[in-house]
Amino acid sequence: MSATDRMRRLGAVARSAPAILAVGALGIAGIALAADAARVDETQVVSLLKTRLPKTELTKVDCKKIDGLCEVTAGSNLFYVNHGSRYLIIGRVYDMETRQDLTAARLLEINPDMLVGGAARANAAADEAGSPDAGIAGVASGAKKVTVPAKPAALNLTSLPADGAIVWGNRSAKHTVTVFTDFRCSYCRALTNVLRSMEVKVVERPISVLGSRDIADRVYCSKNQEEALHAAYAGEPFKAPSPCNTAGLDANEKFARKHGLNGTPIIVRSDGEVIEGYRPKEFLEAWLKGATS
Structure with missing residues (x-):
């Protein structure tokens, strides 16, 4: 290989070095962002929420259930915020892999008496308007409490045949x-x-x-x-x-x-x-x- 060819090859390597370094930097940045997301400080989220929603009594903040979001319960109410507590989200979260409505399931845990005829009015807040700090009540509750009609306190199942089960x-x-x-x-x-x-x-x-x-x-x-x-x-x-x-x-x-x-x-x-x-x-x-x- 001639001296001229060697010089050209070294120049090509030198020109590609910034690109290689840039790719490496992006990879390191991605890892750092992922690690930062994993280390989200729930205490800080609570602190920010108390500042931004002073009238809302928080029950629990969980930033581990849903990637990128913190689930917030305030009494019988439910809503979400991003990790920086800048954006408040009122609506349903669906898991498309398991085909589950995570919001509805969680609301039923919080409000097990909100059912009527098997049709829970979960997350009706999406259709309602109001101040995000009106105690979040009626906006982020995701449910309307209803009166459950009287049903038998006990059932005798002995009349049912084994078939059908x-x-x-x-x-x-x-x-x-x-x-x-x-x-x-x-x-x-x-x-x-x-x-x-x-x-x-x-x-x-x-x-x-x-x-x-x-x-x-x-x-x-x-x-x-x-x-x-x-x-x-x-x-x-x-x-x-x-x-x-x-x-x-x-x-x-x-x-x-x-x-x-x-x-x-x-x-x-x-x-x-x-x-x-x-x-x-x-x-x-x-x-x-x-x-x-």
């Missing part, structure tokens, strides 16, 4: 819970996810409140009912089964009409005690332990 969970568990559900009810799906995380035997009895009988038939007739049930709630396809005898599902519907169960989910403990609507894991675990023999 989809049994899943831990079949040898100490506690058994019966749930009347609808496959198009998002709060039934949320409840199912909670029950999956518990040591409990679940006897699920689908009823068609929201026009889901076709789904219930397919799940019930599936070879693996439990697998089909979870696929149906997740909105995932499952193999279409051959038709089967669904008289048990008819019995579920008849029982629900007779006892005024016109909403879902309805949860029945082994001793017959009834609660309506979604409940968080901690509540259900304590409630199940209170069953009388």
Whole structure:
């Protein structure tokens, strides 16, 4: 290689060096930003919120649940802010991988009595106007409290046939819970996810409140009912089964009409005690332990 060629090659390397350094700098900057996001100081977020929303009594700030956002609860109200606490966000957050409405599920944990007929008015704040610091009430609550119609305090399930029940969970568990559900009810799906995380035997009895009988038939007739049930709630396809005898599902519907169960989910403990609507894991675990023999 001639001296001239060597000089040209060295010049090319020298010219490319800034670009290489720039790429490296960008990579380091990206790592630093990611690390900075991971180290978000919730105490600082709380401090900024107290300054910017002095009339709002904060209950909890959680910056770890959702990337880039801090979930803020203030009593029975829920909203979000960015890590710098500059932007306040009132609305729903959906997880597109799990197909879950994270806001609705969280609101039901905070306000378990906000259900009516299985249709919670979660996050109605998106349609409302108001000052972001009017205690956040009525704006960031994401829900309107409603009066729940009277339902039986207890149910005797002995008249129901074994057919029509989809049994899943831990079949040898100490506690058994019966749930009347609808496959198009998002709060039934949320409840199912909670029950999956518990040591409990679940006897699920689908009823068609929201026009889901076709789904219930397919799940019930599936070879693996439990697998089909979870696929149906997740909105995932499952193999279409051959038709089967669904008289048990008819019995579920008849029982629900007779006892005024016109909403879902309805949860029945082994001793017959009834609660309506979604409940968080901690509540259900304590409630199940209170069953009388």
